[in-house]
Amino acid sequence: MSTAPTAPTAPPAGTAPTAPAATGPHGGTGASGGHHARRFGLPIATALVMGNIIGGGIFLLPASVAPFGTISLVAFGILTAGALALALVFGKLARRHPKTGGPYVYAREAFGDFAGFLAAWSYWITAWVSNAALAVAAVGYLDVLVPVHQSTAATIAAALLLQWLPALANLAGTRYVGAVQLVATVLKFVPLLLVAVGGFLFFDSANLGPFRAGDDSALGAVSASAAILLFSYLGVESAAVSAGEVRDPRRNVGRATVLGTLAAAGLYLLTMVSVFGTVPHDTLVDSSAPFADSVNLMFGGTWGGTAVACMALVSMVGALNGWTLLSAQTPYAAARDGLFPQVFTVKRRGVPTAGVLVTVVLASLLTVYNYTAGPSGVFEILVLVTTFTATVPYLLSAAAQIYFLLSGQADRVQRSRLVRDTVLALAAFGFSLWLVAGSGYAAVYQGVLFLFAGVLVYAWMAARRRAAGTA
Known part of the structure; x- marks a missing residue:
């Protein structure tokens, strides 16, 4: 029976904890530093959150919820x-356990190995399935620039290229991941905000629909x-x-x-209302590029x-x-704790290389399947999965x-805030449920099928750990 590990000793306040070196499958260290590995400061960490939230969703959001009506704003x-x-x-949990892994770390510290594994497995599925969905969504906007949908082979090639370029940036090191993330966030945030505000100049309540x-x-x-x-x-x-x-994760x-x-929520609200008010409801329901349609209706032409x-x-x-980094x-x-295969502990230039490669391969296969094996509803099901x-x-x-x-x-919890923190955690749990x-x-x-498939992986890894402990 697995037991929850003891909490790690906290580093002095104001200092960044040092992650233990990962042991590779052959006993060597999996982590390697160098000038390509660099810790993120508050600006890049914020850009990472914004960049991952404001991805393809913001450009598909209005059309995705239009069939429900403006009640979707509620x-x-x-x-x-x-x-x-x-x-x-998450901020409070990271202050308590400032280690790479997020939900996996928190679930394992609280409930033991199996709960930690389920958190890691489920989050990993979320990451690479989301990458496949984002690539499919990106091709929809690429088609506005280059008509790739005229050929299934060209569409698949474009979707795969959009996945592999970020993967290569990750393999180049965390230094380049942070740079790409900061630039991408700035380039999309400013013009999107201008488009969102500009949309109110052309707002027509008749377009809102029921x-x-x-x-x-x-x-x-x-x-x-x-x-x-x-x-x-x-x-x-x-x-x-x-x-x-x-850097300084307890604080940042x-x-x-x-x-x-x-920041993402504010931009979402502006853009949703703007597109709802500029594109007629009947048109919005069937749109594959709602932002492009909105701007074309605002200014005429294409x-x-x-530009959008x-x-x-x-x-x-x-x-x-x-998302490639997170995946x-x-x-x-999890692999560092013996719950995933040890190949996932191999790091180069601050990035887990095996994780990046396995993730991009799985997302690529799912992308190909999405284009070749089913109706259009497959994409919506993947989003809901x-x-x-x-x-x-x-939830965990x-x-x-x-x-x-x-x-x-x-x-590490101020007792005077115990009630407030408990109510906040209960609200987060109820919301997730x-x-x-x-x-x-x-x-x-x-x-659930995806989730339960991981139970076999856990059984395999648990058996290997037990055999290694009794050898």
Whole structure:
């Protein structure tokens, strides 16, 4: 039976913890430093959170929820409050356990190896399935610039290229990951804000359509649209997952998480309302590039839509860059503890190389499948599957915070804030549980299959650890 490991000794206040060197499969150290590896400061950590949240979702968001009507704006408000609750919980957990791995670390410290493995496995699935979805979304905007959809082979090649370029940037080292992330965030944030504000000059309430467009009840419409919207909020935990690469993580992870989430939420609200008010509802429902359609309607012609398509590609490449790093960090942390194969501990230039390569290969295979093996609904199901798999580590993280607070482990929690922190953690847990319900039966069914497939991997790794311990 696995037991929860003891909490690591905290470094002195104000200093960044030093991650232990990872042992490779042959006994050598898996981590290597050099001038290509560099810890992230607060600006880059904030950009990582913003860049991962504001990825392809912001450009697809209005069209994805338009079938539910403007009631989706209510769901957006609830979702934002829940995302901020999660952001605050992740900040507090990172202050307690400032190590690479995020939800995996918190679940394992609180509940033991199996819970930690489930968090790592589920988060890893979320990461590479999201990468496949982002690549598919990016091709939709690339088609505005270059008509790649005229050929299935060209479409697949474009989607794969959009995944492998960020992977190569990651393999070049964390120094380049941070640089790409900061540049991509700046390039997309400023013009998107200008477009969002400009949209109010052309706002027409007649374009909004009905408040509740579908046949679902009001509660059902809010839950269903919130489940789709969560895909655009994935990444709130980005700084916590990469805490080992952040300078002074006890101080900067929480700040970066909250600042990045608030900035993304503000931009989401402006852009959603702007597009809803400029594109007629019937047109928006069937749009594959809603921002391009919005700008074309504002200014006439197609030059505006072309410019927005360029911005969308920059945004999505930046998100793929950040998500590729996150998809490698969680299995790295789990492998370091013997819960994933040891090949995932190999690091070069500050980046877990095996994690990056395995992730991009799996995402590439899923991308090819998405284009060749099914109807258009496959993409929507994948988005909802990521919603379910993301809520598993979210639920475990919120439960871990509740455990730390209520079990008397308040050595790093101010006792005067115990009630407030407990209420916040309960809100984050309830919010995550609500999202599971809103994902729908099909997504939960497929997500559970993905999740349970990992039980066999855990059994294999547990057997190997036991055999090694008795050898």
